[in-house]
Amino acid sequence: MMAFFWQRALLLSLAAAMSVYADMKLDCGTDFVTLVWREGRSRADTSFFRLGNCFPTSFSATEAVFRVDFDDCNFRRIVTGDLLMYTNDLTYSSYPDSDALAFTHPVVCAYERPEDWYPRLYPPIFNTYGFGDLVFHFGLMNADFSGPAESTTFALGSFIPIMASVEQKTHQPLLLFLEECIAATTPELQPGSALYPIITNDGCLVDSLVSRSRFEQRQKSSEIRLSLQAFRFGLGEEVFIHCKLVAWDPNGLDNSKKACHYVTEHGWEQLDNSASRNLCACCESDCKSRRVRSLASGKHGLAQKAVLGPLTITDVNS
Structure with a gap:
């Protein structure tokens, strides 16, 4: 051409x-x-x-x-x-x-234009959630995040690779965050359900305080990758991971829009910019979040709830 x-x-x-x-x-x-x-x-x-x-x-x-x-x-x-x-x-x-x-x-x-040109078709590899002009994807991945997971069973202590992404279409570049993630043994959160907190406080990976869970370096602003160390919660049962995904204007960030994980001997670290690690300071207390506003109204971002599972965590020593 x-x-x-x-x-x-x-x-x-x-x-x-x-x-x-x-x-x-x-x-x-x-x-x-x-x-x-x-x-x-x-x-x-x-x-x-x-x-x-x-x-x-x-x-x-x-x-x-x-x-x-x-x-x-x-x-x-x-x-x-x-x-x-x-x-x-x-x-x-x-x-x-x-x-x-x-x-x-x-x-x-x-x-x-080549005479034999035609649009390519790609099979979906994630669960897909449409909302307005944005399309969110959320799924289990293989070890190097190069494709979908071949199994939904994970050994206790191993890593569960999770990736979320958003198709931005004609929107300006957005940063994708996992604002909140909770593990449960039911596909729907119900009063009295047993829960295991993974990400709380507007993007704080609290599970990293007691494990080797971490956010992986971004490859695209519209993606976020999480290596979640398999936990004992719901061991041997079906486990569902409930998350809130947020696509946000990178020019409108504060301590309510961040991706922070805890590194032993270093403390809380910010995924996107080490110079702004002060955004993670509130992970030890309370991060006051602002209300998410619609992109359609010309504001800063949009949120979508998503559920991943079922997956099973097994104890190889039992």
Whole structure:
């Protein structure tokens, strides 16, 4: 496939407009894109750049590099007449107390439409929960999070890989959080049900205080991965994990929108930005949360409740 001349012209005009701030280079491949942003403002943290919902493939003090497929990062595919276009946004979300301003720039790759082109179909691998313009997914994964789990039975002390994600569609990049998770032996929470707290206090992984449970490093802002160490609660019974998923504007974070786990000898650590570990300070007390507001109303985010299970935890020594 060959990119059009006008597409190159568009990229050149964008680069010229941005030259006062940085130098952006875009290479549109056949089914992938390479984008390099060289930052001219020393006060900007290049780790905060996002291409759609993807974190940089690599970054340094002055450069953010993305090497990604069009199937990733929430690229929008548009087919009109003889054109096949992939569009996205390069965004910068500044952290609290930063002098650098948040901004967004369009990223576009255009090609001649192949005669035999047709949309790909992918089988679902998660439970899916639709709400408005967002679609949430929640599921058990294999050990390296590369695919769905092959079994729902886990040995006591082993890790239960869990991943949640949200399809953002045309929304701006969002951060996904597990705000609350509770284990129960019933698919519906009922008065008097025996419960085991996993995540409480608006994103505090309290189970990590007594286990090796932890949040894994994000691969995309629209995903969150949890390695949950199998516990004794509900041992040998069917166990269901009830969670509240929250997709939130990264520019509207406070101590009620966070992902914190406890690391022995280090204390509470924040998943997304070690510089903002103060957001986790309230995990030892009470994190006052704000009411979640709808994206449809132009506010900061949207929440969805989800249930995972049944799964079974067994004691290999019994």
